[in-house]
Amino acid sequence: MITKEMYLADRVASFMPKVYAWMFAGLLTTAATAYFLFSQITLLAMIFSFKYAMVTLFLAQIMLIMYLGSGVLAMSYARAVALFLCYTVLMGISFAPLFIVYEIESMVQVFMITSGMFGIMALYGYFTKADLSRFGNMLLMALLGLIMASIVNIFVASSRFDWYLSLFGVLLFTALTAYDVQKIKQIGENLYHVDEWEEDIDTFSNKLALLGAITLYLDFVNLFLKVLRLTGKKRK
Numbered sequence: 001m002i003t004k005e006m007y008l009a010d011r012v013a014s015f016m017p018k019v020y021a022w023m024f025a026g027l028l029t030t031a032a033t034a035y036f037l038f039s040q041i042t043l044l045a046m047i048f049s050f051k052y053a054m055v056t057l058f059l060a061q062i063m064l065i066m067y068l069g070s071g072v073l074a075m076s077y078a079r080a081v082a083l084f085l086c087y088t089v090l091m092g093i094s095f096a097p098l099f100i101v102y103e104i105e106s107m108v109q110v111f112m113i114t115s116g117m118f119g120i121m122a123l124y125g126y127f128t129k130a131d132l133s134r135f136g137n138m139l140l141m142a143l144l145g146l147i148m149a150s151i152v153n154i155f156v157a158s159s160r161f162d163w164y165l166s167l168f169g170v171l172l173f174t175a176l177t178a179y180d181v182q183k184i185k186q187i188g189e190n191l192y193h194v195d196e197w198e199e200d201i202d203t204f205s206n207k208l209a210l211l212g213a214i215t216l217y218l219d220f221v222n223l224f225l226k227v228l229r230l231t232g233k234k235r236k
Contacts, residue, residue: 015188022213033092038099125181169226
């Protein structure tokens with residue numbers, strides 16, 4: 001007979017793989033969208049011929065990710081997945097011009113570097129016995145500071161300041177990766193403490209995994225962008 005404990009233990013064991021699977025699906029969708037638009041240069045030029053294209057994309061991404069982050073548990077799982085994939089497509093559209101600015105070989109190299117850094121910090125966050133939650137407020141304040149400084153630099157347009165911001169961003173998002181992985185792992189473990197054995201526990205677990213995937217997707221994407229700015233080789 002399958003007990004509640006056995007059932008939940010099995011679900012927790014499969015929780016993190018689901019998180020990484022959705023994260024990988026999001027990255028793949030973003031990369032495929034960006035490369036497709038790069039290969040269709042006329043379509044790409046048409047999109048960005050609109051004066052406020054980047055601002056519109058940015059605002060759409062912000063609103064969509066805020067809506068997902070705050071309401072994913074209340075909406076249907078299918079809708080949450082659809083919105084997540086829509087978000088990754090929007091990110092792909094924003095990333096398409098990077099293929100024009102940077103050499104493809106350099107972008108692949110940066111992706112590999114980012115994957116290695118992300119993987120090391122993810123392993124650390126998963127296996128460490130240290131409580132990383134005590135750094136949560138510090139990391140949040142650092143993230144807000146980075147966002148504000150980046151906005152200021154849009155108007156200042158200082159290449160030196162941008163370099164320092166990118167370096168700080170690499171340090172911040174590597175730390176956030178370890179912090180977020182530990183937090184997501186703990187969410188999976190807390191499924192053990194569900195008071196009532198709900199029939200829809202699978203859907204609940206899937207939504208939590210998708211929410212975790214969104215978090216790690218953002219960590220990876222931001223880390224990639226910062227490393228690209230520091231080490232990426234631009235086209236002549």
